Amino acid sequence: MEEELKPVVGQKFQSLDLVFAFYDVYARAVGFDTRKQGMRKVDDVTTWYYVVCNREGQKKSNEDDQLNARSGFSMKHRRLSRRRGCKASISFKYFSERGHACYIVQDFNEVHNRDMVESEHQHFMSINRPLDDVHQKFILDCSKANIGPILTFKVLKETLGVFDLISCTVGDIRNVSRDIKAYAHGFDLQMVLDDMAKKKEMSESYTYYYEVNEKNQLVTLFWCDGLMKRNYHMFGDIVAFDSTYNTNRSMRAAIEEVLVGTRHRWCMWHVMHKLATKVPNRLLRDDDFKKEFNACVWSDLLEPDEFEEEWKRVVECHGLEDFDWFNTLYEYRQFWIPALFRDFPLGSMIRTTSISDSENSFYKKILKPRANIAEFYLNFNHAVEFQRNSRTTLDYHDAVVLPILATTLSFEKHASTLYTDTMFKKIHEEIVEGNDRCRVLGFSLIEFVDTYKLRDSNRNSYSVSVVDDWQTLSNQGISMFYSFLRRFEGDIEVVRAFVGGVEELGNSLQAGNPTTFASEKRRMIEEFYGMVRPEVVEVHPPNVVKTKGHASSSSSCLISKIEKALKDASRPLRWCKACDEMGHHDFRNCPMLKEMAMEKELEKGKRPT
Template identity: 40%
Template sequence: MIVTDQDRGMRAAIRDVLVDTKHRWCMWHIMLKLTDKIPRRCLENEELKKEISACVWSEVLEPEEFEDSWMGIMERYELLHVEWFVTMFDDREMWVPAYFRDFPMGSLIRTTSVSESENSFYKTFTRPRSNLVEFIMNFDHALAAQRNSSSKLDYMDSTIIPPFSSQLVLEKHAATKYTDHMFKRVQREIVDALHHCSTDGLLKDDVLEISTIKDKYSKSWVVTYTTSEDSYSCSCKLFGRERILCSHIFLVFKNRFLKVIPDKYFHVSYMKKFDADSAIIDLFSAGIDELGKSLMTRIHEPSSGDKDKPVKDFYFAEKPAVVRVQPPSVVSTKGSKSDSKSRLVSAKEKAIKLNSKPLRQCKKCGEFGHHDSRNCGRQKGK
């Protein structure tokens, strides 16, 4: 799924190019315009704003229920002919959560805040005028910071036991599987199941077990247990939206005396690191084994023709039978690398070499220098 603002060009492009992608408009941008679009006579009506927000942001409404609720608000406040509300209702499938209930994670990704928060995070590490090398180094630093935070959370998940709200074995099992953040979310559903939900009816046959669950708002939900598949589903569709079990299913778990949550209801993104890694490692190992068997059946000693093939493919030419290009003859080098003793020495080199020699006393003049009695006058003058 991709979330954007109400750009018609992007809508057309996404529809034509990203054909398998669910496109959604940012709800925050739409609701931000609400006070600018309602008539002036309704600006001070807080009840209108509350009713529209409750209708629009609700995750539990079916599309038909949303439409009835929306039309009821439009009639009560005489907004049926306001252009903006008419347009938003016509495009309701692009932004209202009721039309994303069957899409995985649809209720979590409603706005562009996810990408905006990532942009804000990376801006703390990068600069607008960085060159490519600086950008890559800063990007690596940003990833290192994220990995460091993730490692800290993984360590906390493996060492800290969260406080429990009940004596239910299911809650303790959830604490061993979910990360700390997700366990708190699931824990709220378990508490609601124990204290705020009740069984209002039960129907059984050889294939299905249908339970009617009433929540704290006196609204009824239907939980269906399929015996042949050992699977549970609820009409609230929370698991389909957020990949966590709802309080209604947890109540059925409790009534059926389940002690552990079935593995099929754990999403890998919400599991503790070692639990998620073990599942991934098992799949990786199986894949490596299959790859090894496949390679062993096809491996062979490459022939001389096979060895020359990459060269032919690269140069688009056959390898010559006789190589006529020979290495050049070695010539003596010049300059400081030469071994010849005939090289001319400059006056500067002579002076440096002379100054490096120790001083000695001349027996003719008695002075210390680089001359002796044989060339005392000539060298002394120089």
């Protein structure tokens, strides 16, 4: 190692940052990690700083670990230590020179009691793994895309080529995710509500509503933007709720009470899936039975009385009169037979929970477990953007691709411009079938109204008119625009105000939030969320509950205080760095630290989170 890299007692530096940078360069060259051990401050000015080798000191719980190991306890949190009593250290002292703050090397001990890290392992040292702004931004972007730490590390390796250039580990990437959650802990719900309030100010069509309990904890939250409302208005003829699971049964009762006129329906797939376990094996091998039974229960073309006759015939023909399962299905036929939903608008379209399953599968790929409310809100918005982008992609595909026409009818060509490719295929089948039964005799266009003259196979004539609302409105808008210009042709100020108003309206409809970039860690996390952490929390997140399993299972049953005490007695004690005592906690969940944090929040006048 070159001598100019080695610190010397009395060496001066202009700032503390230069001190750290110089000693880090020395530590990298020698091959050891450092740890900031102590400091003194006077009036917010650091007057003394002490840095040691990361092998300095001894693990406090060494003797306790040995005692627990000899006693036969299983070491669930067995944590190894790097500390070996190394004495290498350096200290810096503050002084003022000509009115400028400076630091001088006060003491320096370069002797280590161990071998240095070998060159092939030095890129694993924490001093060689600083996460710069580029790494931070990349990891945050991967987290936004729901890419986990391991896959993020693999992408970094493929991007940079070799592991030596990655300058971080999977653990470092996990720590970034930890910092993201820590930044929003206790503030996540308030951040979301503040963001919704901003969107409400920007757009009157944005709606959000929430309820809290007596502790100001969230109970319910609902939100939707203008496009969601428009989609519901255009395609909300029928809305399906999946209440299959036990946790959703209360939702079923609430829906029937709030949304009057709803009808509960069983999933056909779940009913038919049980067929294999309920009927005799001889019928499972009978193709005629399968064909007749499926034609009876799946058809939405049968009238209710026709279904009754067909069901009775199938049951009697195959000897199923004494099977309780079939009799029960018949008693509850109003919940699952499509023929009995013919009076309900579009009731024959949704027979299974496949639509809900499809949505669940889609959101499962984008949302992630153990996310806080702010992350869920962020990921949900990304999912909605992804769906809307897919729709725009399909619109582009339909706009540039020429459909295949089966006839020379102008009606078919016109339909191909109105419908998407997927829907046109269904319409196309009806057009081809109708072409054999009905002929187009003529076509006329008068004031944006398309009129078709038709004749069926019985030589009856019909007249059908189609109004193009979009063309009508667009021509009306153009006519109003030119009429205004002609009326105020001589008044330039009125025309300028009119054009400015139209331009402002167009900008407001197309306005978007520009993407910002920041180098600071806090700013990057704020960019990740798209929201700023508030100073005061008025609404708190709800309590975390288990959503898996059942309350009756032994693994999720609540245990008594006696059972908890017995369980704690069988666990090995751990040393807490915060309170410096042995117990069943560590510095992360130490009750003393929680009390101190509560006192600080009360001193600041904040509500404890």
